[in-house]
Amino acid sequence: xxxxxxxxxxxxxxxxxxxAFNCTYSNSASQSFFWYRQDCRKEPKLLMSVYSSxxxxxxxxxxxxxxxxxxxxxxxxxxxxDSATYLCVVNVNAGxxxxxxxxFGQGTILTVHP
Amino acid sequence: NAGVMQNPRHLVRRRxxxxxxxxxxxxxxxxxxxxxxxxxxxxxxxxxxxxENIIDESGMPKERFSAEFPxxxxxxxxxxxxxxxDSAAYFCAxxxxxxxxxxxxxxxxxxxxxx
Numbered sequence: 001x002x003x004x005x006x007x008x009x010x011x012x013x014x015x016x017x018x019x020a021f022n023c024t025y026s027n028s029a030s031q032s033f034f035w036y037r038q039d040c041r042k043e044p045k046l047l048m049s050v051y052s053s054x055x056x057x058x059x060x061x062x063x064x065x066x067x068x069x070x071x072x073x074x075x076x077x078x079x080x081x082d083s084a085t086y087l088c089v090v091n092v093n094a095g096x097x098x099x100x101x102x103x104f105g106q107g108t109i110l111t112v113h114p
Numbered sequence: 115n116a117g118v119m120q121n122p123r124h125l126v127r128r129r130x131x132x133x134x135x136x137x138x139x140x141x142x143x144x145x146x147x148x149x150x151x152x153x154x155x156x157x158x159x160x161x162x163x164x165x166e167n168i169i170d171e172s173g174m175p176k177e178r179f180s181a182e183f184p185x186x187x188x189x190x191x192x193x194x195x196x197x198x199x200d201s202a203a204y205f206c207a208x209x210x211x212x213x214x215x216x217x218x219x220x221x222x223x224x225x226x227x228x229x
Binding site: 034041042043044045046049087100101102103104105106107 | 145147149155156157158159162169170172173203205207209217218219220221222223225
């Protein structure tokens with residue numbers, strides 16, 4: 001089983017749509033959770049950290065369910081510029097020195113069309 | 115505040131040559147991480163360094179790959195005797211502290227092509 005699993009998509013949605021991405025992680029020792037976005041052939045850019053209480057940043061809402069080991073990202077009112085690959089990222093602190101290691105999902109491809 | 119800088123952005127090497135990839139972290143960041151993204155694959159952790167120390171190299175291939183982060187200067191990822199399978203995008207990230215809840219910020223990457 002992969003450490004971090006995402007639906008690869010692709011998701012093709014019209015402008016203005018609401019789209020949701022899901023992610024599951026296998027290691028219950030996971031401590032920190034993030035969503036990054038990656039444009040074609042570019043570096044990953046931090047979109048938002050994900051907290052147990054859930055958090056919102058403009059059109060983006062992230063949720064974490066530790067019991068189910070599940071993370072979600074909701075994008076409202078999609079824009080053309082939201083087209084990218086969305087990466088679910090987990091940091092596992094398994095003790096010792098491994099806390100620096102980010103584990104990435106394969107990414108979910110989103111295309112927003114006019 | 116300049117972001118994470120990497121150079122070169124593109125590097126072409128013939129099989130058997132050495133590749134040196136450089137990374138300068140964001141100002142004020144003393145923790146550096148290297149990741150590799152093979153074609154059509156996700157990013158994979160390679161190594162985590164602080165100044166003059168390797169903290170976690172669990173993702174580094176056992177042979178030909180080494181990394182350093184000297185007291186002065188950028189972090190270097192070195193690949194000796196490159197093979198075609200080393201062709202990938204290599205990303206460096208930095209964070210101000212080494213705890214898990216600090217976000218990591220990525221550089222633009224070095225695209226290595228081995229011919």
